[in-house]
Each structure stands twice: as C-alpha cells, then as structure tokens.
Amino acid sequence: MAVESEQAPAPAPKLAGSASAAARGGAPAWTVATYVAGLVLLYLAQRVIVTLDHVSLVLSSIGVALIIAATVVRFLPQFRGQGDRASIEKLFGALSLLGLFGVLVYFISSPTGQDWLGIARLGVKSRERVETLLLISWVTLIAVSVIPMLFAEVALSSMRRAPHLEARRVRAAAASGLALALAAAYCSLFVYAASETKARVDYSYFKTSEPGSSTRKMIESFTEPLKITAFFPEVSDVRMEVSGYLTELVKGVPNVELSLVDRYLEPKLAKDMKVFSDGTIVFTKGETTRTLSVGADMQAARAKLKTLDKDVQEQLYKLLRSRRIAYLTVGHGELNAPSEDEKTKGRSADIVQEIIRTQNYQIRTLGLAQPWAAKCRTTPRSCSCSARPSRSRPRRSSHCSATPTRAGGCSWPWMQTPW
Amino acid sequence: MSRALLIARRELRAYFRSPLGAVVIASALLLDGILFYWRSLSQRLLSGEALAEYFWWTSGVTITAALFLSMRLVAEERQTGTFTLLNTSPLREWEIIVGKYISVWCMVLLLTLLSVYMPLLLLVNGKVSFGHIVTGYLGQLLIGGAAAAIGLFASTLTRSQLVSIVVGAAIVVVMLVFWVLAQAIDPPLNKFLAAAALHHANFRPFQFGILELGATAYYLSVAYLFLLGAVKILEARRWR
Numbered sequence: 001m002a003v004e005s006e007q008a009p010a011p012a013p014k015l016a017g018s019a020s021a022a023a024r025g026g027a028p029a030w031t032v033a034t035y036v037a038g039l040v041l042l043y044l045a046q047r048v049i050v051t052l053d054h055v056s057l058v059l060s061s062i063g064v065a066l067i068i069a070a071t072v073v074r075f076l077p078q079f080r081g082q083g084d085r086a087s088i089e090k091l092f093g094a095l096s097l098l099g100l101f102g103v104l105v106y107f108i109s110s111p112t113g114q115d116w117l118g119i120a121r122l123g124v125k126s127r128e129r130v131e132t133l134l135l136i137s138w139v140t141l142i143a144v145s146v147i148p149m150l151f152a153e154v155a156l157s158s159m160r161r162a163p164h165l166e167a168r169r170v171r172a173a174a175a176s177g178l179a180l181a182l183a184a185a186y187c188s189l190f191v192y193a194a195s196e197t198k199a200r201v202d203y204s205y206f207k208t209s210e211p212g213s214s215t216r217k218m219i220e221s222f223t224e225p226l227k228i229t230a231f232f233p234e235v236s237d238v239r240m241e242v243s244g245y246l247t248e249l250v251k252g253v254p255n256v257e258l259s260l261v262d263r264y265l266e267p268k269l270a271k272d273m274k275v276f277s278d279g280t281i282v283f284t285k286g287e288t289t290r291t292l293s294v295g296a297d298m299q300a301a302r303a304k305l306k307t308l309d310k311d312v313q314e315q316l317y318k319l320l321r322s323r324r325i326a327y328l329t330v331g332h333g334e335l336n337a338p339s340e341d342e343k344t345k346g347r348s349a350d351i352v353q354e355i356i357r358t359q360n361y362q363i364r365t366l367g368l369a370q371p372w373a374a375k376c377r378t379t380p381r382s383c384s385c386s387a388r389p390s391r392s393r394p395r396r397s398s399h400c401s402a403t404p405t406r407a408g409g410c411s412w413p414w415m416q417t418p419w
Numbered sequence: 420m421s422r423a424l425l426i427a428r429r430e431l432r433a434y435f436r437s438p439l440g441a442v443v444i445a446s447a448l449l450l451d452g453i454l455f456y457w458r459s460l461s462q463r464l465l466s467g468e469a470l471a472e473y474f475w476w477t478s479g480v481t482i483t484a485a486l487f488l489s490m491r492l493v494a495e496e497r498q499t500g501t502f503t504l505l506n507t508s509p510l511r512e513w514e515i516i517v518g519k520y521i522s523v524w525c526m527v528l529l530l531t532l533l534s535v536y537m538p539l540l541l542l543v544n545g546k547v548s549f550g551h552i553v554t555g556y557l558g559q560l561l562i563g564g565a566a567a568a569i570g571l572f573a574s575t576l577t578r579s580q581l582v583s584i585v586v587g588a589a590i591v592v593v594m595l596v597f598w599v600l601a602q603a604i605d606p607p608l609n610k611f612l613a614a615a616a617l618h619h620a621n622f623r624p625f626q627f628g629i630l631e632l633g634a635t636a637y638y639l640s641v642a643y644l645f646l647l648g649a650v651k652i653l654e655a656r657r658w659r
Contacts, residue, residue: 047608155658169658176651183647187640191614195633203550204467204628235601235613240620244629 026081026089029160031070032153035096036146038066042103046110067103071096084167088156091174095149102141109134140185144178151177198247211249215313218320219253226256226319227284231263231275237298238279241305246281249312283315290315310358317360326361328353337365422510426518427525430492434526439491444530447484451477455537466545467628470538474555474626477534478618481527481559482566482591488526489570490584492519493649497578512653516646520571527563531556551628558625561638565617566591568645575652591617594641617641 042063045056073079074093081089107113109131114120119130155173159165202210211219219226228246232239243260250256263270263278273282273289278296282289292315294308295301304311328349330337335349342348353363434440454476459469496502505515538552566587573587574580594617601613613620614637621638624631 047605050605155655166658172658173655176655180644180648180651183644187644188611191633191637191640194636195614195631197632199632200624201550201630202628203548203554203630233602235598235609235620237619237623240623 026085027073027076027079027092029153029157031073031092032149034066034073035070035099035149038063038070039099039103039142039146041066046106064103067096067100071100084165088152088165088167088170091152091171092149095145095152095174099142099145099149102138102145105134105141106138109138136185136189140181143181143185147181148174148177200244210309211245211312212309215249215309215316218313218316219249219256222253222255222285222320224255224285227282228256228258229269229273229282229284230258230260231266231270231273231278231280231282232260232296233278234262234265236278236296238294238296238301238305241301242281242294242308245308245312281312281315283319285319288319290318314358317358321360324361326356326363327366328363329367330365331367420514420517423514423518423521426510426515427521430519430522431525434488434522440488440526443484443487444526444533447480447530448533450480451534451537454480459537459541466541466547467551469545470541470547470551470555471626471628473537473541474558475622478559478562478622478626481531481563482617484530485523485527485563485566486570486573486584486587486591489519489523489567490574490580490587492523492571493574493653494578494580494583498580506657512650512657515653516571516575516649520568520642520646523567523571524560524564527567528560531559531563548628554625554628554630557630558622558634561625561635562618562622565638565641565645568642568649569594572645572649572652575649595619 040063041059045059045063049056049059071093074089074096079089080086108117108119111120114127114131119127122130152170152174155170159169228250230239230242230246232242239260246258246260250258261269263275270276273284273291275282275291277293279294279301281292281294283292292311294304328334328336333339335342335347336353338348356363455473458476459473462469462472464472493502496505535552535556538547538555541547542549542552569590570584570587573590574583576586577583594615597612598616598619601609601616603609604612621634624634
C-alpha cells in the first residue's frame with residue numbers, strides 16, 4: 001500500500017488531469033442559481049401575489065421543488081467530487097440543508113403551519129412571542145445559508161476550469177459570508193432590542209410629543225379599564241408621533257391598554273369601532289367610546305399634532321366625567337352675552353366658555369324669564385355662573401340672590417373679569 | 420489600534436494636502452448656508468421648527484459629503500498602486516479599514532463643527548434648547564458616520580473613484596428608498612424595511628431633539644456592518 005501511495009503521484013500529466021477532473025467534479029454551477037431562484041419564487045408567491053391563490057400555490061410549489069432539487073443534487077453520488085472538491089460539496093450541502101430548514105420554519109410560522117402545530121391555539125402573548133421567534137429564526141437561517149453559499153460560489157466559479165482547486169479560498173469566502181450574515185442578524189436583533197427599550201430623552205424646546213402633567217393625572221384617575229386604540233398604517237410619520245405620545249401617556253398606568261393597529265389588517269375591529277379612515281384614535285371605557293381624528297398624512301396632521309395633548313385631554317374629560325350643564329345668566333350685561341360695543345372692544349367670555357366646554361359641560365343661557373334657582377334645584381349636578389363686566393360687585397338681582405342648588409350642583413353668583 | 424491611528428493620521432494629512440478635503444467641506448458649508456436660509460430663515464416657523472428643518476436638509480448634505488470624502492480611501496490606493504505597500508506591511512485588514520474610517524469620520528466631524536454657527540444663531544435669537552442642537556448634531560455625526568462607512572465599503576470594491584462614489588450613492592439611495600417601499604408593501608417585511616431605512620424613521624428623532632437608543636444603535640450597526648464588509652473584501656483580495 002505504501003508503495004502504491006508513493007507511486008500514485010509519479011506520472012505528472014495524470015496528476016494534473018485528475019486534479020483538473022476533481023476541480024471540474026462536484027455539483028454544476030447552476031445548482032446555486034436554482035436554489036436562489038427557488039427562494040425568489042417562494043418570496044414572490046408568498047409576498048407579492050398573495051391575492052391570486054392558485055398562482056401563489058403553484059409558484060410556491062415550484063419554488064420549494066427547486067430548493068429541494070438543488071439540495072438533493074449536492075448529495076447525489078455523481079456530483080460528490082473527490083478530495084478538496086468533496087469537502088466543498090459537503091459545505092454547500094450543509095448550507096443548502098440549513099436554508100431548507102429555514103424554509104420549513106417559515107412554513108411553520110404561516111397560519112396553516114401554526115394550525116398544525118397548535119400555535120394558533122396559544123394565548124395572544126404566547127403566540128406573539130412564538131411568532132416573533134419563528135420570524136427571527138427563518139430570516140436568520142435563510143440569510144446564514146444563502147449569503148455564505150453565494151460567497152463560496154463566487155470564489156469557486158473562477159476555479160471551475162482551473163487545474164487546481166484552492167479549497168481554503170472557497171472556505172474562507174464562505175466563512176466571510178457567514179460572518180457577514182451573522183453580523184447582520186446580530187445587528188438587527190441589537191437594533192430591535194434597543195428600540196424595544198423605548199429609551200429616549202427629549203431635549204426639544206416644545207415637547208409636543210410628550211403628554212402634559214394634567215393629562216397624565218387625568219388618565220391615572222381612571223378607575224375603570226380604559227382602552228386606547230389608534231388606527232394608523234404600519235409605516236407612517238404620524239403613527240410614529242402619535243405612538244410616542246400615547247406610549248408616554250399610558251406608561252405605568254395599569255388600567256389603560258394601548259394598541260396601535262392597521263385598519264386594513266384589523267378590518268373587523270375597525271368596523272366595530274366605526275373607524276373608516278386612517279389616523280383615528282378611539283378611547284373606550286365600558287360601552288362609551290370617544291373618537292379623535294388626527295389623520296395619517298403628515299402635512300394634514302401637522303396642525304392636529306400640535307394640539308394633540310389638548311385634544312386627548314378633551315376626550316378623556318368626556319369619558320371621565322358625565323356630561324353636565326352649565327347655566328350662564330344673561331340679561332344683566334354679562335360678558336357671555338356682550339353688546340356690540342363690548343364685542344368691538346374685545347370684551348367677551350368666549351375663552352371661559354371654551355374652557356367650560358372642554359370640561360364636558362354643555363352651556364345653556366338663563367334669562368330673566370327663567371328663575372335659575374328653581375332650575376338648579378330641579379337639575380341634578382348642574383351649576384350656574386354669570387360673567388359680569390364690572391370691577392364693582394354686581395347689584396343683586398331678584399333671581400341672582402337665590403340660594404345655590406341643592407341637587408349637587410354649585411353656583412358662582414358673579415365672576416369678575418381681570419380688567 | 421496604534422497602527423490604525425497611524426493610518427488615520429496619514430489619511431488626514433492626505434486630506435489637507437490635496438484640495439479634495441477643502442473643496443468638499445467648502446461646498447458642503449455653502450450648501451448648508453443656502454439651505455439654512457431657504458428652508459429655515461425665509462419661512463414663518465417657530466425656532467424649534469426652523470432648527471428641525473435645518474437638520475433635515477443638512478443631513479442630506481452630510482451624507483453626500485461623507486460619500487465624496489470616502490470615495491478615494493481605498494480606490495485611490497489601488498489606482499496609484501500604493502495598496503500593495505499597505506497589503507505587504509505588517510497591518511491587518513481591520514487596522515487599515517478602521518484607520519481610514521477614523522480619518523473620514525474626523526473630516527465629517529470638522530464639517531459639522533464648522534456649520535454650528537447656524538443653529539447657534541437660532542439659539543441666540545430664538546427659543547431653542549441647547550440639547551436640541553447637541554442631539555441634532557449627534558444625529559448628523561451618526562448619519563455621516565454611516566454614510567462614510569458605506570462610501571468606504573464602496574471604495575474597496577473598485578479601483579475607480581468615480582465608480583466607487585456611484586456604487587456608494589446607489590447603496591445610500593436604496594437604503595433611503597426603503598422607507599418609501601415600506602409604505603407600499605405588506606407586513607412583516609414593511610416593518611423591517613422601515614427600520615432599515617437610512618434616513619426617515621431613524622433620523623427623525625434627532626431632527627426634533629429626541630435622543631433615541633434605537634436610532635443610535637441603528638446608525639452604529641450600519642457603520643459596523645459596512646466596515647466589516649470592507650474588511651472582508653480586503654481579506655478576499657489577498658487570495659487574488
């Protein structure tokens with residue numbers, strides 16, 4: 001045997017010929033192309049033409065068939081090669097199997113696969129966790145198999161007709177591809193984890209993206225569960241702004257549940273909540289709902305975003321407190337019913353009325369013909385006030401001197417303006 | 420690391436000896452000034468909005484300047500034949516790449532520091548917070564660093580500087596278009612593309628004075644990935 005092995009390399013032309021044959025052996029060059037084509041077809045079938053069921057199914061089947069065929073070719077005896085070429089084929093075979101496993105994990109993550117394995121029957125949070133894990137797994141597996149395969153094939157392609165095969169070069173190329181694929185996967189996870197911490201510091205002068213302290217206090221005072229559902233497209237500038245604001249608003253508040261959903265992905269929920277356009281925020285407390293429309297287009301929503309905190313506060317007021325009635329007396333020269341002369345001087349109670357309205361009060365006027373005391377006694381949880389223009393204490397009129405309500409309301413007999 | 424710093428010093432000297440560094444920085448500052456006047460000063464905006472607008476536009480200038488500054492780093496060495504000297508010197512590939520990257524990043528830093536008088540005008544005459552300016556500039560440095568890494572990666576691919584900048588610009592444009600694509604395609608890939616977009620979602624917090632860990636991690640990761648790619652390409656060249 002020793003003699004044979006010593007004698008084997010003796011005829012030089014024969015060695016060159018056999019080495020060349022070894023270099024030419026192994027799976028043909030189109031194997032990697034077939035494998036990648038299969039993956040591309042699978043992607044197109046699953047992501048681009050999803051609506052055409054039959055075409056999608058046919059393309060998916062062809063894609064999977066191509067991937068399996070390209071993997072099987074790697075293990076066929078006639079394509080195994082010899083020596084260094086055999087080790088390269090083993091490397092390609094292992095990478096192909098890894099990619100095939102990635103495709104399998106992808107199918108497990110699909111609705112059908114989830115049904116088969118019982119993932120669909122898990123609780124919402126557990127299912128989300130498993131889905132995220134499967135998503136990361138199949139993307140990483142396919143990247144880790146395809147990128148090194150392409151790198152190795154590029155390195156090998158220049159040696160296919162060469163008399164000698166530099167197996168180390170092919171392996172180094174595959175290792176480079178693997179390092180890059182793993183680095184990409186690691187970086188993606190790193191960025192995802194960093195984003196999920198939601199760690200942020202706001203140094204802007206106008207912190208429009210932060211909820212005010214009064215809104216925070218208001219949301220903390222909810223004793224019943226409150227659900228905030230924001231309907232925005234998955235990728236939108238306005239969604240980012242609103243999401244930052246709402247996340248900050250509900251942070252650490254146990255009774256409040258926040259969900260950001262895409263109207264097209266949750267059509268039933270959108271229909272139930274009577275949401276027909278993107279950029280709508282729905283506040284739900286028990287059976288009561290309040291809707292705030294912000295819009296999904298940044299240009300249109302810019303103005304709304306500036307007053308987002310105020311608008312949210314208004315909706316929360318309406319949920320937190322039942323609607324009440326505020327009576328404003330008229331007929332004594334009050335600012336809430338200013339004369340034309342006072343209007344031209346800019347003296348009116350418009351701002352006060354606006355503030356009262358935002359506190360979920362309905363404003364009604366109370367004239368001389370309507371004895372307010374009697375009204376307040378009969379109207380539960382009401383209050384009255386009269387806005388007088390004078391600095392001096394107003395004259396007490398017959399209907400203003402009546403006692404405050406006994407039915408839970410309150411009254412301000414006069415309100416002095418600051419000027 | 421000291422060998423990487425040696426390379427960085429050599430490259431920085433080369434930037435100041437040749438007109439490239441000065442021309443790129445001067446052009447970028449001129450563009451910054453025009454954009455600052457056009458987008459921030461000539462419009463009726465609050466000071467904070469004017470500053471955010473300035474950061475938005477100037478980030479594009481920083482990306483372009485970083486690409487121009489990095490195009491020569493490896494391509495020129497290969498063009499002039501000095502790369503063989505580098506390859507045969509006792510330097511590892513990562514030391515060459517890190518050294519060259521430090522030099523281009525220093526140039527981006529110089530460019531951003533020279534433009535700081537514009538936001539300072541807003542600070543003096545308007546109502547903006549100092550933190551907003553610092554955060555915006557941190558964003559500029561991060562996005563400039565990421566673009567410089569892309570440019571350096573492109574520079575390792577070819578011996579022509581022109582081809583290098585075209586390849587670098589193509590990668591940047593593709594990464595910018597990710598955001599537009601993300602708005603058009605279905606989940607879960609749209610989320611991935613939105614998160615991978617070079618500018619829009621990731622630069623926005625910096626633009627408005629918000630320092631976000633996720634966006635910072637993104638730019639660092641992009642720079643790391645492209646630098647790793649550049650190192651791997653140099654390693655592969657040793658086989659040829």
